[in-house]
Amino acid sequence: MSSQNTLKNLEGLLESFLERALAAKEDRLTVLSGMNSLDDISRLGPDDSSVHNRLGDWLSEHSQWLEEGSLRPSDVNRIQNVLGEISNRLDLGSTDTPELTKIRGEVDNWQPPQKKGRRVIFKRPGESKPVIDQNPDSIARFQAELSRISELYQKKAVGCKHLLSVLDDCLKSAKIQLRKEPLLLAAFIIYSLKQDGYKVAPYVKKLKEAERLIEKVPSDA
Amino acid sequence: MLRVAEKAYSQALLALKRKDYAEAVRKFELAALEFTDNQEFELLHETTRLLVAVKDELTDIGNEDRLEIEEVFSNG
Numbered sequence: 001m002s003s004q005n006t007l008k009n010l011e012g013l014l015e016s017f018l019e020r021a022l023a024a025k026e027d028r029l030t031v032l033s034g035m036n037s038l039d040d041i042s043r044l045g046p047d048d049s050s051v052h053n054r055l056g057d058w059l060s061e062h063s064q065w066l067e068e069g070s071l072r073p074s075d076v077n078r079i080q081n082v083l084g085e086i087s088n089r090l091d092l093g094s095t096d097t098p099e100l101t102k103i104r105g106e107v108d109n110w111q112p113p114q115k116k117g118r119r120v121i122f123k124r125p126g127e128s129k130p131v132i133d134q135n136p137d138s139i140a141r142f143q144a145e146l147s148r149i150s151e152l153y154q155k156k157a158v159g160c161k162h163l164l165s166v167l168d169d170c171l172k173s174a175k176i177q178l179r180k181e182p183l184l185l186a187a188f189i190i191y192s193l194k195q196d197g198y199k200v201a202p203y204v205k206k207l208k209e210a211e212r213l214i215e216k217v218p219s220d221a
Numbered sequence: 222m223l224r225v226a227e228k229a230y231s232q233a234l235l236a237l238k239r240k241d242y243a244e245a246v247r248k249f250e251l252a253a254l255e256f257t258d259n260q261e262f263e264l265l266h267e268t269t270r271l272l273v274a275v276k277d278e279l280t281d282i283g284n285e286d287r288l289e290i291e292e293v294f295s296n297g
Binding site for chain 2: 003004007008010011014015017018021022025029032033035036039042043078082085
């Protein structure tokens with residue numbers, strides 16, 4: 001058999017292998033394709049007028065994912081995050097149109113349902129119980145912490161174009177480094193964004209995940 | 222947003238689906254640092270690289286096999 005024929009056979013075998021490998025991942029490829037195109041939309045500049053149309057097209061094309069409930073929870077989470085980012089950008093300086101209202105409504109369908117009537121209960125030990133505190137000067141301690149958080153914000157903000165990028169970075173740092181400062185900074189940014197009308201539910205979820213991880217770290221670590 | 226490597230990996234798979242093997246190799250290279258420990262990734266990456274090399278070799282052989290025919294007119 002000539003070398004050319006050998007190579008042709010090998011070519012056919014390799015192509016066939018790749019086709020079958022991809023066929024086995026067909027469903028996953030469909031999801032990746034959708035997430036990829038949503039990611040492309042999220043990377044469009046704020047002045048790009050095609051964002052609304054492309055997002056509207058994406059939402060109508062992929063609405064069956066919501067209806068079928070066939071996506072992995074991690075995929076749903078990521079899509080919620082990206083849609084939240086895009087939606088927050090659409091809120092900036094945009095006048096309300098019926099089209100924009102409809103898009104926001106469809107984006108909201110992707111967000112996890114908000115629990116209504118949640119009460120936040122602060123608990124602290126009774127006055128008679130001694131508070132374990134290595135530094136009795138709580139004002140000085142908090143002042144020092146505030147300075148560290150402020151320095152952290154300065155570092156994180158370098159090169160970022162939006163506060164949401166700083167927030168993402170803080171949440172990642174909190175989760176990976178298991179440190180309190182990025183967690184507190186993230187919480188501050190989330191509350192600040194909420195006051196400005198941003199939808200922060202996906203970020204609150206990430207904050208709580210990071211908080212749970214940090215709580216597991218021994219305090220003398 | 223997708224991380225750069227994640228995006229590159231998904232673009233590599235989509236390029237494979239389109240049978241754009243050269244593009245798939247380029248995207249696999251971008252994703253390689255993050256997925257190098259992933260067996261499935263390595264298998265697809267190396268298989269695609271091999272396929273592109275085989276195709277290149279077949280193209281070279283095809284070019285060598287082509288006969289250049291020239292007519293030469295002698296004087297008279």
